[in-house]
Amino acid sequence: MPAKSNLRSGGDESPQNSLDIARDTFAWLVTGPHPVSLNGRLFDGLPDRDVPLDEVRDCLLARRCPQATRDAVWAHLVLRSRSEGATWTVAAVGMALPALTAVAAKLSARFAGDPADVHxxxxxGFLAALTTIDLCRPRIMLRLRWAAYRSGYDALNEALAGPTPVAPGFRSAAPNPPWGHPDLVLARAVADGVLTQTDAALIGATRLEGMPVAEWAEVHQATSWAVYKARKRAELRLADYLRDGAADADQTDSVANQAAARISKANRAASDHGTAGRSHSVADGGASPERSSRGSVSKIEPESGVQGCGTNPPSTRSSEVPPCA
Incomplete structure (x- = not known):
């Protein structure tokens, strides 16, 4: 029997990454006369028969699939993965592949290097969460997806923070200090004590990645309004930090320049319109007019916050995970 190739099919000789291998392995499980299946009679909304896992996945991705059915199926998969491992762990990964590949595509789109490590x-992150995820809370797949995202995001940040390779004959150079990539802006703000890790993850997910605030709040067991207020306070601190630091930045650094321009625009708008119509929440602590002149970071205004630094903001609804994943 010939050895298995680690190359992609179709003549593409690039090596497979971990998600490619997971996809192919899952395909083997559901192919042939005896595919790995679930007893559909145990789950409302599934056919009354043994249902191959790829068909189960299609059912869960359908909009009409109730959340209770999705959670019941995922609780069953997680428990079998924990108790039996092997086949059922591969099955869980295969069932989650639409979400995992979407996360990988989103993170890799901002990384010019080899994305294999990020994948x-x-x-x-997904496999680690399988062993610890709380099955009593709703939206199990959403929380597994978020664990996978955080793990990939941390790997991306680590890769982006490394030095740029410089070899003879190439015109590469180190990144322009102190800003550069938007993720590094958040990482530097955390390192300098301006933001907490949670603040940076919140801004990165809901501003840069387009994750709805309601989803973030549900995953972190908080109210949407509390998350909006926390993000607003964090973004105001970040805006001050960027405004103060951009003055010393390399003038060729487009990210720093665009951030400074956005801050100036927000300040001019606040000066023109004053503070009429603004209501101070308890979190504002009765903010003074001087503080208010910086302008608020609206939870709904498309031009608000630091997202994109001058680019079009992402959709307010994440496209990474299909609605019924």
Whole structure:
């Protein structure tokens, strides 16, 4: 029997990454006369028969699929993965592949290097969460997806923070200090004590990645309004930090320049319109007019916050995970 190739099919000789291998392995499980299946009679909304896992996945991705059915199926998969491992762990990964590949595509789109390590960390985060995820809370797949995202995001940040390779004959150079990539802006703000890790993750997910605030709040067991207020306070601190730091930045750094321009625009708008119509929440602590002149960071205004630094903001609804995943 010939050895299995680690190359992609179709003549593409690039090596497979971990998600490619997971996809192919899952395909083997559901192919042939005896595919790995679930007893559909145990789950409302599934056919009354043994249902192959790829068909189960299609059912869960359908909009009409109730959340209770999705959670019941995922609780069953997680428990079998924990108790039996092997086949059922591969099955769980295969069932989650639409979400995991979407996360990988989103994170890799901002990384010019080899994304294999990022993909591997996404898969590692998902597998780690399989062993710890709370099955009594709703939206199990959403929380597994978020664990995978955080793991991949941390790997991406680590890769972006590394030095740029410089070899003879190439015109590459180190990144322009102190800003550069938007993720590094958040990482530097955390390192300098301006933001907490949670603040940076919140801004990165809901501003840069387009994750709805309601989903973030549900995953972190908080109210949507509390998350909006926390993000607003964090973004105001970040805006001050960027405004103060951009003055010393390299003038060729487009990210820093665009951030400074956005802050100036917000300040001019606040000066023109004053503070009429603004209501101060308890979180504002009765903010003074001087503080208010910086302008608020609206939870709904498309031009608000630091997202994109001058680019079009992402959709307010994440496209990473299909509605019924």
């Amino acid at each position: 591997a960390e996404i898969l590692h």
